Amino acid sequence: MKRLASIFALTLLTLLTTPGALAQATTYNEIKSPPLRKFSMPQPKRIALPNGMVIFLQEDHELPLIEGSATIRGGARNVPAEKAGLHTIYGQAWRTGGTATKTGDELDELLESRAARVETASGSDSSSVSMDVLKADFDTVFPIWLDVLRNPAFRQEKIDLAKTQVNTSISRRNDEPGGILGREATRLGYGPDSPYARQAEYATVASITRDDLLAFHRQTVHPNNIILAFIGDFDTAAMEKRLRDAFSSWPRGPQVAKPDPAVNGAKPGVYFISKEDVTQANIAMVHPGTQRNNPDYPAIVVMNEIFSGGFSGRLMQQLRSVRGLTYGAGGGIGAPWDYPGLFRAQMSTKSGTTLESIEALRGEVRRMIEEPATAAELSLAKESILNAYVFTMDTREKALQQQVLLELYGFPPDYYVKYPGLIEKVTAEDVARVAKTYLHPDRLAVLVVGNEKDFEKPLSTLGTVTKIDITIPEPGAGKSAAPSASNPEGMALLNKVRDFIGGAAAIDAINASRVAATMSMNTPQGAMSAEATTLIQYPSSMRQELVLPMGTMTTVITPDVAYMVTPGGTQDLPGSRRDAAVADMKTDFMHILRNAGNPRYTFTAGGTENIGGVDARVLTISPDGGTVTWYVEPATGRLLRTVRTTTAGGAGPAENVTDYSDWKQFGPVKAPTVAKITRNGEQAAEIRVTAVEVNPAVDANAFRKP
């Protein structure tokens, strides 16, 4: 700082400033603020690649830094309950486990010596791979970031380390009362099995394998599930070229489905968790909330502001300033972007004012309905939101993050432009109406964590108290013997598919089938076409004859023998190939339909996904080990797509996506005549069926080795 310059400036100012401008206000009301100067924050450039990847680029030249991130759909909510914790381990080991060519420790050295960061993270609905680098190091670090995104190795030692970390969190989760309250209130609100409330246990962590992580990676990391965002000191055109070069050839993969929210919250009432080493009670109240796409959302935002906005909201005013009951009270109607939220209200108070506080907090919920917002409250809330709105877009970083969010959750890009107008329109009647519609003081599940012997009255004076045991299950304990059961909607959807194809009786009567088809395949040697005849004898014998330019190739697989006959002679297939092929057959849709009543098969419906313009229901099937996902047109039961992981083919686990179309009647059943198969996101084959024979005569030697 040049002191001379500032003294000079000051002298100048003193001369220029008129006495009027220096008039001093005595009260704040005398201060007239000029209107905020007009400004618009530069918006990022959006680029959509043909493979479905969306890229946002935002230049920011203030500092010589570049940050980038890949946000990938699919998170903890997409992990099955019996693997809870998988996604946390995935988010850690993805980076620490290194890549195909570099260990995680090598990456640490390389990056930290450049003050650069490449990190992976896991969230409830997405994961991310981010980088933060000095501009000068971008050329060195970009390939590392790309390598982490595309070629993670998930080395076992780092999976073990991540498991230790998660187990540490489990062991400590009952130490801090605030942590208990937040977690258990969520479990009460959604039900403990909800994808939004599940928690890792020692047993679920122990069951997680490297294959599980790889499978999750294959399930989610496809360009059409990824949004890239880059910000910093770069040239947009050059960065666009770099990213197009890096990603354009990456083929599409299956879309990540959203699980059913399945809100199955606790019954209204009082729930208690005993914690003796505290001097405060922690109190929470929950019931179902709503979702962001609700047209009432702007009115809900204003109501929340009146209810609990900062120090001026009713909760802090009444419970803190006026009554001195608590250091902090908060809450509001939750409205997440793409799944139903919860209404929550919570506070902490000394043990001796626990019941008083429960009544006071519940009273504020009730009062929101009975004493609707006054004109003064409404104007304070709306002005607070609108005047502070500039802070939602005061940095280029925020403008970028907003576009990522809107893209991720499918909201229009001008959402944040239109939002203030919606707030402005909210009236006192709207606020009163949403309070009445979305607040239900009589339906609250009230949770108390504390030391009951110090409460001013027993909790039972409020009615029946349900005690919640939060003892942490020891490793191995409480492992459910059976996998999660089918849900009724899953069974119904399965029956729909069965009926579409021809009904249970017709399907059960099928012992064998012979299908003639033309197969177009993409092989490592190039495109290839073959006439194929496939004979299947249920449950697990298959004979396939392929007529290829170099001659006919016959493959026979049964649980006992597996061999291949080529013009060059006959050769046995290794046992592992046989097992893989038999397992693969079990995931075929006809095989699954024949096992509809088998208790070892479970069928769970959940979520909806758009498949070729149809809002398909997602049916997750556990066919005696493994997982298959079906996408079904709900009105007709038509099977649109199956997704399964297979090791058949010998090139390591692969995710097969098969899209079926052109269903035709063949005798008693319908069958698809066109099937398009992608393997790990790449087009693998197209099958066009020319004939289907149900229960054909089967040659006695068809499956016998010559």
Added chain:
Amino acid sequence: MKRVLSMTALLVLIGTAASAQDLASFEKRTQVRKLDNGLTVILLERHDAPVFSYATVVNAGSAQEVPGITGLAHMFEHMAFKGSDRVGSKNWEAERAALAKVEQTYAAYDRARRAETNRDAARVAQLEQAWKDAIAEADKHMTNDEFSQVIDRAGGVGMNAFTASDITAYFFSMPSNRFELWAYMESERFRHPVFRQFYKERDVVNEERRMRIESSPFGRLLEQFMSTAFIAHPYGFGTGIGWPSDLATFSATDAAEFAKKYYVPSNMVVAIVGDVNPAEAWPIIEKYFGRLPKAEAPEPLRTVEPPQTAERTVVLRETSQPLYVEGYHRPAVTHPDDNVYDVISMLMSSGRTSRLYRSLVRDKKIAAAAAGFNGFPGEKYPNLFTFYGVTTPGHTPDELAEGIRAEIERLKTEEVPAAELQSVKTRVKAGVLRQLADNSGLALQLATYHTLYGDWRELFREIDGIDKVTAADVKRVANATFVPGNRTVAKLESVAKGAAK
């Protein structure tokens, strides 16, 4: 850790970067002035969006307390949101009289209830009622939370404050068209603070103590750790939130005296960062902050912690999971070796290449987290270099102690490899650069540095010092500091429910 960077170092770091990027532009855009009343104001222009952030840093914290008023610095911080004679009052003359009555009745009640002999319960109850009646009367003349409502309505965000051992800081952000309103409100609350609702707010602070300390295993451990590590200096008054007896006793009169002594313009720094035009801003700042009455800065703290001569250990036996802390006395932030301690902290704790992570977390898997850091609980006065560790299931605090000591021994006996030292220095520089884009963080940094060092530019200068640290320095300082007689250990050991503590 102070993240700092000198201009020369930064220019080397960013090489041929465009002119908007070099730190000279940050310096050029920064103006500093000392008003006639002694208040220092720092102004840094950033015009990306029509917003600004500020931080007011008061050179007083819980280290300015003495027994009887522990927790009072933090209590005043809470009161600074209660307004002034002109903000929050319906009728100031009536309210002033009523508040005076509250203080009179409280003094009488408090004296009676704490009588050491011949305590007269009936009279205590009577005096308590008189005090409560006086509060009810005073409450009639005030408007609840008017200060925060004015800021909220004007679009202020992030309104908060904290009290540390060394300083107390107040901050929020506003749309830039509200600059004059901000200058009025921020100066108003220190011009004539009014201690309305003091005793309700004291209840709130007691709740904060229950939440942060009494109901948290980590809070309980830290309180024992601090009060064991210091035997004379006020850094040892627990965690700074105050002892329960003082929190139940001190009065608004005590708070007013504290403010009168420490909340004087010559003891405060205001930093503003954002879309502010200095030509328009300075007259407004002069106009409103110039109203704060001039007063002499308070006398520097007398008590200095005497050298520790014997190892101290506290053990908490609880049903929660184990925790481990050990601290070593080190000199104040102004000591020439300060940068060496910064480097040691980075070597031990920064990132996955850090020594404690590699040894305790990655290899031995006995800790979920482990680190060593400076400036606990403050840095203005001689303080502690503190190590901590969080055990993984099945491991004990003693294993962490052993693991930490092994890494300390390496510092004392082996030279730090050149590449490792360089990596640390590179990260310190980049760290400074990365914080420049955030108005709010930058305002707090500028004001804090100016308070602690007397010059905000130390924020950018100290990097030179860090660059000069050698492997020999690390070894020398480690050998001088990390010795058993200079150590305080606090551990939380897990015991079964119902076991003797």
